[in-house]
Amino acid sequence: MRNTIILLGCALLFLTYPTFAIHHFQEGGTNNQPVDTAGTTVPQDSLVNDTTLVKELTISRVDSIFTDVNVRSMSTAPDEIARFPAVSLQQYLKDQAAGLYVQENTGEPGSVQQMYIRGLPMPILSHKEIYQSQPLVVVDGIPLIGEHPFAFDIQQYQFSRIGPATNLLSNIDMNNIASVTVLKDLASIALYGPMGANGVIAITTKQPTTQRKISFNVYAGVAQRPTVTTINGAYENAFRKQFYDRYTATGRYSADDSYPLYLSDSLNTSYYGPSNWTDSYYQTGLLYSANADISGGSDRANFRFAAGHLRNQGVADETGLKRYSALFNINMKPMKWLLFSAMISGNRVQRDRNRSLRDRFATASYIPDPSSPLSPNDEIYRQYLTQFDNSFDNNATNIVEGHAKLVFDFNRVKIASRVAVDYNEGYRDLFYPRTLMEENSFASNYYGYNQRLIFDNHVTYDVNIGGKHTLFVEGGGVLQWDAFKYNYAYAYKGINDFIKINLLESDPNNGNYLNPTAFPRELVFKFLDYTKQNIVSFYGRGSYNFDNRYTVSLLLRSDASSNAQPTSRWLFTPVLSLGWNIRNDLLTESSVFSTFNLRASGGRMGRLNAFDNFSQGPSYSTQVGYTGNLITPGYNGMGVLTRPYDFGWSGYGIPWSYTDQLNIGLDLGLADERVQVNLDWYTKYDRNQLLGIPSYAEFGYRQSYEAGMEVNNTGVEMLVQIEAFRGGAGKFSWTPSLNINYNQNKLTALPGGRNELIIDNRLFRVGERVDRFWLLQNDGIFLSDAEIPTVDGQPLRYNGIPLRAGDPRWVDTNGDNTIDNNDRVLMGSIFPKVSGGFMNQFRYGKWTLDANFYFNLGRNVLNADMANRFDFINREGTVEINSVKEITFWEKHGDYNRYPIYNPWSNVIPYRAEQDLFLENGSFLKLRTLSLGYDLTELLSKRAGTIERFFIYCTGNNLFTLTPYSGRDPELVDFMGRDTGYGLPIPRTYTLGIRMNL
Numbered sequence: 001m002r003n004t005i006i007l008l009g010c011a012l013l014f015l016t017y018p019t020f021a022i023h024h025f026q027e028g029g030t031n032n033q034p035v036d037t038a039g040t041t042v043p044q045d046s047l048v049n050d051t052t053l054v055k056e057l058t059i060s061r062v063d064s065i066f067t068d069v070n071v072r073s074m075s076t077a078p079d080e081i082a083r084f085p086a087v088s089l090q091q092y093l094k095d096q097a098a099g100l101y102v103q104e105n106t107g108e109p110g111s112v113q114q115m116y117i118r119g120l121p122m123p124i125l126s127h128k129e130i131y132q133s134q135p136l137v138v139v140d141g142i143p144l145i146g147e148h149p150f151a152f153d154i155q156q157y158q159f160s161r162i163g164p165a166t167n168l169l170s171n172i173d174m175n176n177i178a179s180v181t182v183l184k185d186l187a188s189i190a191l192y193g194p195m196g197a198n199g200v201i202a203i204t205t206k207q208p209t210t211q212r213k214i215s216f217n218v219y220a221g222v223a224q225r226p227t228v229t230t231i232n233g234a235y236e237n238a239f240r241k242q243f244y245d246r247y248t249a250t251g252r253y254s255a256d257d258s259y260p261l262y263l264s265d266s267l268n269t270s271y272y273g274p275s276n277w278t279d280s281y282y283q284t285g286l287l288y289s290a291n292a293d294i295s296g297g298s299d300r301a302n303f304r305f306a307a308g309h310l311r312n313q314g315v316a317d318e319t320g321l322k323r324y325s326a327l328f329n330i331n332m333k334p335m336k337w338l339l340f341s342a343m344i345s346g347n348r349v350q351r352d353r354n355r356s357l358r359d360r361f362a363t364a365s366y367i368p369d370p371s372s373p374l375s376p377n378d379e380i381y382r383q384y385l386t387q388f389d390n391s392f393d394n395n396a397t398n399i400v401e402g403h404a405k406l407v408f409d410f411n412r413v414k415i416a417s418r419v420a421v422d423y424n425e426g427y428r429d430l431f432y433p434r435t436l437m438e439e440n441s442f443a444s445n446y447y448g449y450n451q452r453l454i455f456d457n458h459v460t461y462d463v464n465i466g467g468k469h470t471l472f473v474e475g476g477g478v479l480q481w482d483a484f485k486y487n488y489a490y491a492y493k494g495i496n497d498f499i500k501i502n503l504l505e506s507d508p509n510n511g512n513y514l515n516p517t518a519f520p521r522e523l524v525f526k527f528l529d530y531t532k533q534n535i536v537s538f539y540g541r542g543s544y545n546f547d548n549r550y551t552v553s554l555l556l557r558s559d560a561s562s563n564a565q566p567t568s569r570w571l572f573t574p575v576l577s578l579g580w581n582i583r584n585d586l587l588t589e590s591s592v593f594s595t596f597n598l599r600a601s602g603g604r605m606g607r608l609n610a611f612d613n614f615s616q617g618p619s620y621s622t623q624v625g626y627t628g629n630l631i632t633p634g635y636n637g638m639g640v641l642t643r644p645y646d647f648g649w650s651g652y653g654i655p656w657s658y659t660d661q662l663n664i665g666l667d668l669g670l671a672d673e674r675v676q677v678n679l680d681w682y683t684k685y686d687r688n689q690l691l692g693i694p695s696y697a698e699f700g701y702r703q704s705y706e707a708g709m710e711v712n713n714t715g716v717e718m719l720v721q722i723e724a725f726r727g728g729a730g731k732f733s734w735t736p737s738l739n740i741n742y743n744q745n746k747l748t749a750l751p752g753g754r755n756e757l758i759i760d761n762r763l764f765r766v767g768e769r770v771d772r773f774w775l776l777q778n779d780g781i782f783l784s785d786a787e788i789p790t791v792d793g794q795p796l797r798y799n800g801i802p803l804r805a806g807d808p809r810w811v812d813t814n815g816d817n818t819i820d821n822n823d824r825v826l827m828g829s830i831f832p833k834v835s836g837g838f839m840n841q842f843r844y845g846k847w848t849l850d851a852n853f854y855f856n857l858g859r860n861v862l863n864a865d866m867a868n869r870f871d872f873i874n875r876e877g878t879v880e881i882n883s884v885k886e887i888t889f890w891e892k893h894g895d896y897n898r899y900p901i902y903n904p905w906s907n908v909i910p911y912r913a914e915q916d917l918f919l920e921n922g923s924f925l926k927l928r929t930l931s932l933g934y935d936l937t938e939l940l941s942k943r944a945g946t947i948e949r950f951f952i953y954c955t956g957n958n959l960f961t962l963t964p965y966s967g968r969d970p971e972l973v974d975f976m977g978r979d980t981g982y983g984l985p986i987p988r989t990y991t992l993g994i995r996m997n998l
Helices: 002-012 052-056 068-074 088-095 127-131 149-154 186-196 233-247 357-364 378-391 864-870 937-941
Strands: 101-105 114-117 136-139 178-182 201-206 213-224 283-298 299-315 320-335 339-354 392-410 411-434 442-465 469-490 524-546 551-561 570-581 592-605 624-626 629-632 657-670 675-693 705-724 732-750 756-759 761-763 773-775 778-781 807-808 825-827 832-845 846-855 860-862 919-921 926-933 949-962 990-996
Touching: 052 101, 068 919, 088 101, 088 114, 136 186, 178 186, 186 201, 186 524, 186 551, 186 570, 186 592, 186 657, 299 949, 339 732, 357 411, 357 926, 357 937, 629 919, 773 860, 919 926, 937 949
Parallel strands: 136 201
Antiparallel strands: 101 114, 178 201, 213 283, 213 990, 283 299, 299 320, 320 339, 339 392, 392 411, 411 442, 442 469, 469 524, 524 551, 551 570, 570 592, 592 657, 624 629, 657 675, 675 705, 705 732, 732 832, 756 761, 773 825, 778 807, 832 846, 846 926, 860 919, 926 949, 949 990
């Protein structure tokens, strides 16, 4: 019966997705036609004047109460932030909008970065939670699809995903962007449905024009080579000697101490010679970008075509990225009431990845003997690098986005139908010769894709009654199909280093289809997986505005997901928005307030479950695991049906999760908009979320997924922009703007009514932040055995091990004479409590100067890199991933003098990272951009009248950082808040550019 109703609904209702433009309700029009600023009715006969309708095809709708002021969340024009030589959308937006936090844990070009809007909706435990916490990015109404994390299930080490692991948002060329809007409250994101539960970043590209226009934007520059302090074996030996002097009987090492061989011979010039490895590791990178576009047409049809190329070289390990892009827009209006629009964008991104040992060993799932690190001597290090000449690591990602849309305009009634697609595919072919892998060659092939297809239709009706009453009604739905797939294979011990075949033979008629001859059959491992999600949505909405004073809007929608269980397939959600234009109602004669708006929105929105494992309850899979490899597709060449124990137990009765939100906003404009203020207070509860509870170990499961987790985020956002000096033409002007966000998250409920839970060495307690560190408190050092507290003759113990002289003085929080997990304390925060940007725009004559600052306050960093440095005893001689020493091992980080000299041989592992000894203040202030420009248009137009604009600029980025953090860069932390020392430096760049419009 339900299916019949759904089919009837599909036939009767036009299916829709939120792809309307901002609607402005103004007086003075007849038949509710748009009016210009002078109050003149705009004719609707052609594309020349039909700008409103054209925008409806492409601009993601921002339907808040006061749309004209709500879009101020990003105050910098795209043309200005495009001067930043970034390669990803995240890097462009890092300091641009209140409430948006960007986490950039490495400066490697094209690497993945995370974005969070209005805090953390859930605890971040793995890449799965990162994926489900990201905002939706919409380009010209197309909701972009991301890289699904299901491939992490077959990885033993999860530093990066198999495949290219390229940032899929690096395909966005800022030179094609007309506007970027960060949407946060339910009033503006409700039309995007469950995909927008984490907020929305709506991007509109530049549109075709009826006049011929040609523009160019070119910049070139360099990424400055970092300046670092290198060390060699003599320095490392002296560092370790202080421990031997204090804690060994003779003050020197002996054979029993297992002193590493690479430090035992001071005459070995490989380690005790010059430490000049940076000559081959760090470099000055080349940056350039060239973009051009042409647009034009007639009053019935017009187009825009843009093409560009970007290259960004990293400053370390020969990393880099190349991007080739093209975009084509077309609008046609064959009849007064019919408009056709289409857009297609194609991009190819090639990335040169790092050659770090950790990433290489993690990819190969094989760790060679790490007892002897790479030599800090450049000549020897270069000999090692030459071994990569016999290897290859080819990464390529192709991304295509497009849509085609028909709009039928019957005056007050508009009907639109659209088909949209977003498709990306990635390749990675990899080979390491035997000389890099202890005579054990390695090869792998990856192919995967993510695709999204959308079919939506919608119908709207709007009417203006008597010039004071405006009613807008909208109804429809959406059909969406998402699919994710990968094929992956790897192999060991090839017959030689010259035969490198494709392990993913796609031709079943090939004799080597299942038995490639270049690698032993027993050492070839193949994986393939496919997951999908289908979404059906219906909604209806009505908005009423009285005399531009009072506004009320109610949206009702119902969404169904194939990843939801059959008993909870549908979710109904309402959103109510209210607005009061106080300026137009009570202060019409005021000379102080030019804008005074009060707005509020509240309601509920569903949260999508990205994984299909829960959709049918308990499940089986044709996979088995064994020690050293997480999953293989069979056993001894035979498929086996087993429970997915590694994933965990999922039962029945799993409901939809959802978010309840309330937002109250105030928008002020003073002195004819010379001072503009946007202030928002919000609170949101992300409820009914799934959490993996450690349980069912006796049945083979790691965890059981249970619903009921709830996280609250409450905060205040403020955007202030002031025309401090409002100079006329040719005079000095200064416009500073500040966006600032304060966010406080709190865990308000755990599944099953639990009060606290330990997962993956982290403690989550109801009433506490979800991003706290769980650490021992360090209070110094026990200098002698007599200082160690005793109770009934028993000394203080750590997990049953008696403490001795030279051990840390950890605080016995509960006073039970035992240091254990019960004494660890929740402290600090991984994510900043306060973040934002401070932008300054100076103008004088033809000169412009922009200075943008970026800051994070109230965040902490766990210096795991320094913990590993001091824990050299436990790190040496063990064959595991954390014992691997990169070439950057020979680089001095941090302040060694701030740490006590513990006994590193102690069984309590005194330099373990889980203590506040390594917790530091990670707040910072950065000068992200300093840009100087000069407008030559007037000078050149006298000689060449066809020049509309000619602007030259020079830009410096990431120029300085102020921070109390003693490590390298407080931004270079992973999602667990740890500085592991593996992130490549975020470079300081200098560019010179030209923008020209003809």
